[in-house]
Amino acid sequence: MDVGRFGRGRLVAILAAVAGVGLVIALATGVFSSKSGSEVGAQGPGTTTTAPLPSSGTGSQGAGATGRNVPTPFGPDDWGTYGGSYTQTRQSPLTLVAKDNVNRLGRVFSVDFRRLDRRVPLGEQSFPIVINSAIYVTTGSNFVFAIDGRTGKELWEFVPSGTAIFKNYGVNPNRGLAYCDGKLFMATLDMRLISINPRDGKQIKSVDISAAVPGARPEYGYSETQAPICYKNLVLIGAAGSDYGVRGFVEAYHTDLTPAWSTPYWTVPPWGTQWRSLIAIAGGGTVWNPVTIDPLTDIAYFSVAAPSPQYIPALRPGPDPRTNSLVAVDVFTGKQRWWQQQLGADSWSYGTSQPPLVYEATVLGKKRKIVSVGTKEGVWFAYDAATGQVIHRSVNLLNHNEHPRLSPGKAVVVYPGSIGGLNYSPSSFDPATNFVINSQAETASVLTQDDPSKVAKNAVLGDVRLGLQGSEFGYTPPGWHDFGSITALDVNSGTIAWKTVVPEPGRGGVTTTANGLSFVGGGDGNLRALDTKSGSVLWQFQTGFQIASGPSIYRLGGKQYIAITTGGTPTSSYGGTAARLDVFALGGDQTQSLPPVLTAAPLPEAGVIVQPTEYFGLGKDSRTVTFQAVTDASGKPLLNGWSGGKKVLLTIPHDWTVDVTLANHDATSTQGLVVVPVSGGRPGSSGTPAFSGAATTRPVPPGGVAYFSFRTGKEGSYALASTAPGRAAAGQWVAIKVVGADRPPTITIGSETYTVDVTQGRPS
């Protein structure tokens, strides 16, 4: 699945429970307008340093220059694009770090993005680019940082507008930026393409992708997590959203963010037609990872992901052409050259996801230009780059590769599982050995296909029904633990030359060097350097956090650096634990971190009482609680479904503030609330508030809302009671007890008492 926006449902539900406290959820203690969404691209506090203007590697460019003769905007010391080069082969020409000195690599600096800005969410899948001494890196929710490549000092921060909606996204990574024509480019979760000034992080321009790609909006399930690619001043993007059955596409833009192709390249038919006609949510075929380009031919290649519903091919009959495929188009026009499908009628969500690699290799004894890709099925393909002729097909990369067809109601163990073999994890080609080095996930899942008629019933756009019973992506078989492996695939023969097994699934990809090193980050937190020829691990360094991104290698001041983001993804190895950047060089600090804890962490429940209580929580300020009272829509004398103060008791410490919200759902009665002393087990009838301000100030009409605040005083028993005539006497009240200031607030429902955990701090 493209986990651009939505990972495991359970995680999202938990995050929803944490986030949905019923209060304003401010991302920075209420006051962050200095970086608010209304101030797009605003500087953060103290971040006034400008970054050195990236210089082009091979020549300057005119503003807005486009066409076939635009030089590359970065040089051999840079890591100027997602994959190091447009061919996505991820090989650095730098050789200062070699097999005989790699064991001297140490960490020269670390950046904790959440320390720079606490709004940065946990998790990191960003692939840094480095241009002329500045590292440009993104985080979840589309924050961008420029970091001095030598010292680790923050140069500037770009803060996206409107980040609150991103909190809905269970997994909201961003995998990086593109640079060209003097600008940085980023695609945002909410489907905008923006350009940023690399000098100071100010936004230059923002466009809705839907202006050029009709319907490509978050409302229809689209999101962006990929790094754009800018080639000869054309910015190329696809999008994520297969889970929603969106229509996949690739589009190209000029650097002024006007569309460059006459129409988007759509990967699948229009909505409701052909194999998308059985149900409203059939679709997919997204291109959610970066595009690959051969600069010698100006042909672009991209991977097209799985169709949806992912696990029920019967609802999208036939091979679903161009899904699970590799496509070649003319980069300047989007005109199709050829396409090849790796897996038709997919029922395991084995999409083609990783960026393809294009390169010249020795194949079956002859030098040849080929394009190759590994898939989530864990198999590898190679094609003639010009014609698409198959050269190698379905070369298995995994220890265990077995996936019987699914049938409704039958639990089936499949290898690999839903995370797949090669997910977005990019591979690297080493010309010296003729090997493609892959970092893959060895996974398993138990999948039980759901009844197609049940999946199809009442399915409308907005629904996500992947087609499994009981879980969205299956579950891990008992006794199985996902692990990883790094393979060298000999392109000549199409066979595996060596394989090194590692403890955790490989998600972040490989970067090789021209002198025979392969750098790979693992879900166990280790960054490893392997001998490309033999697979021996020559060096490893425990970074302390799961790694789900690939290394970027650059040179500054005669020194070679390896940069990698850490923090990982919740979809593997219990990642999503940090948002950091580690940079290594010879002579760096070799003090390693403690390994990450590879188990699910208990989630904070600050100020929140979970099931089954409702309506009562810790307030925004110190010594404050909130309470919501909802009158019954039927007119019954109930508050929140409770009656007579018998079943429910709120215990609130003395001298605490209580913020009360009244929502009058009663369709016929005007309402109000007052806090009065309890006498004889019933609310007193005087109607005079027991505490100053402890009452609604005006009648609340049907459908109306009111707010009031009071401070608890004398310890004792009180009632929060309806002021509508006769309602309190009929039972429309809630019991409140004011207790000593040393006691925490609690709510008792029946025989269960739940405590508001005030030690966890403010809800977030």
Next chain:
Amino acid sequence: MRYLLLVGVAAVLLLGTAPATPAAAGNVATGQAEIVLPTQSFVEAWSAQSENRRPFTGLLRLAGRPVVGAIVQVDGVRSGPTSPAGEFVGAVDSTLPQRHLVSVADVSAATVDGQPLTSGQRSALVAARGALNVAYSISGLKVARTPAGIRISGTVAQADQRPVPTVRIFSYRLTGRVTDANGRPVAGAIVSARTEDRGYWTVSEPTDADGRYVSLFTASDESSRDPVPFAIRIAVGDRLFGYLPDEEVYFKRLQSAVLDVRLPPPGFATALPAPVTQRGAVYQGIVVAASRDGRPVRPLQVSWPDARGRFAILLPAALAGSTVTLFEALRPVFSHFPAVPGGAFDLASWPAALDPTWPDAVARIALPR
């Protein structure tokens, strides 16, 4: 396949006439600017073997002379400079009915007969407009007066004569208004909704200046519960409003709803809203209807095409003797009752104006007196 210029083609539009001025020495006299385009073409079935575009060649002329070196744009995508013959090339999606808008984007380097343009000529060119229809073909048109009105019927099909995709349910609709604690509209808010059993949210368009929003809405979960509980959140910039945990909002199953939300003052719980059920859902299909003088004619009835593409329009008798044109609209439409192939279109959703991207003048009909 390239479509060449034909004189007298219906899609030629003559606009942007500049006032006549005395010809400057060496300059062509200012005159009519025209974008000349091919005749409309028909929607084709999508194919995996191509990028599904139809290339075309158009002409840009001024007073009948080719304009060289101008940049034309089609649907906002710029072409290369016009050729010495005044030609420009473009391409449009061949698989969806759409009226593609063509205009002149840049004349800064343009010439006519080797001469730079005067400001009047530039203005005339920049004001020129053209449009290229890709439409479903309409055949078998019949027009008859009936006691109820004037009935137009026909068949709409793809280029290969296969029937058009029939109307189908698109989604349910959640709509409403977001206001602040003082009842003032909140613009730019996004309302999101999710059922208990699903890890995925639907999100609304940002609220407009009046605080109004529209969202896809699933209106069901995998259980058979009715009403269906949803978690609702409201994002405003960097602030996210939600409800206390498990404090769900209940919606009538398989119906649309109106949900007005009142955001609280700082520190207070967001008041649980009470949705109002709105019977109906959003459907999408092609509608063939009549327009006159550039405006849609409100019919007495119009049907969705059936499985064979047959449609019918009933127009008021008052239109007898006039000429109408047919347009095609493919868009999501709210219907208070189920929209089915061959069934009635909900006129409560009748458009007040023609969308410029709807193919128009697909056919012209003289209504009988």
